[in-house]
Amino acid sequence: MRLIIQNNYSECSKWAANYVAYKIKAFRPTAKKPFVLGLATGSSPLGMYEELIQMYKTGKLSFANVVTFNMDEYIGLGPNDAQSYYNYMYQNFFNHIDIPKANIHLLNGLTKDYLKECENYEDTIRRYGKIHLQIGGVGSDGHIAFNEPGSSLSSRTRVKTLTTETIEANSRFFGGDMSKVPTTVLTMGIGTIMDAEEVLIIATGDKKARAIHHAVEGSINHMWPISILQMHQHGIIVCDEPATNELKADTVRYFKDIENQLRPKIK
Numbered sequence: 001m002r003l004i005i006q007n008n009y010s011e012c013s014k015w016a017a018n019y020v021a022y023k024i025k026a027f028r029p030t031a032k033k034p035f036v037l038g039l040a041t042g043s044s045p046l047g048m049y050e051e052l053i054q055m056y057k058t059g060k061l062s063f064a065n066v067v068t069f070n071m072d073e074y075i076g077l078g079p080n081d082a083q084s085y086y087n088y089m090y091q092n093f094f095n096h097i098d099i100p101k102a103n104i105h106l107l108n109g110l111t112k113d114y115l116k117e118c119e120n121y122e123d124t125i126r127r128y129g130k131i132h133l134q135i136g137g138v139g140s141d142g143h144i145a146f147n148e149p150g151s152s153l154s155s156r157t158r159v160k161t162l163t164t165e166t167i168e169a170n171s172r173f174f175g176g177d178m179s180k181v182p183t184t185v186l187t188m189g190i191g192t193i194m195d196a197e198e199v200l201i202i203a204t205g206d207k208k209a210r211a212i213h214h215a216v217e218g219s220i221n222h223m224w225p226i227s228i229l230q231m232h233q234h235g236i237i238v239c240d241e242p243a244t245n246e247l248k249a250d251t252v253r254y255f256k257d258i259e260n261q262l263r264p265k266i267k
Ligand code: GLP
Pocket: 040, 041, 042, 043, 044, 045, 071, 072, 136, 137, 138, 139, 140, 143, 144, 145, 146, 166, 170
């Protein structure tokens, strides 16, 4: 696992956006061989989306041959709901770049047949081969996508019920009203996320410190879904200093040292 420790949210966003851009360009995607990018919502990737939009607007990056798969969606919310993840993605990213609509994949929270929707999603990812780079955030309880604590570490795309902790955390997007937050969701499974060639998690602020401790120093355990990243061949966490507050000084020193050694060779 790589742990990239930056000074603040803005630096994390820039790092993540530069990494996404670097991977897309290095892949040299075409219409027949698109780059498959997994995306996420929440506050964590917002700054990265802003950076990527800037790169597109200044002609440095194109998404014409990028295919996307979003991680999750609330059941019962659709394109016309301000708080749907569909809406979030169009408002904060897709409306501002050159990605063809046909390349965008989001779970349909309004589906009548959840099972079929989830199976189709998995099939569609499989038809593209794999997700090349999956972006994600992490909940303060260690959830990834909407895989709450206790989720099977080999789960696939399915229906999940949210914990009170997540409903409370996400109520800030619903005017602070917990009763407005849907309690069930469709989400990629942990197995689905782990199948991506690379997984990049953005975690900032001291609210994420406990999750980062479990991700980096804890043992792999379904009660901390993020800890499965230890099993990924190419797992990256980019975090700010406050998010490292519960790591041992030695751990922080180790990862900073490794990155300092790598930097001249990678860039
Ligand atoms: C939600 C999303 C997750 C996200 C998490 C953290 O529950 N489903 O994908 O990682 O919130 O959100 P934030 O980045 O706003 O802290």
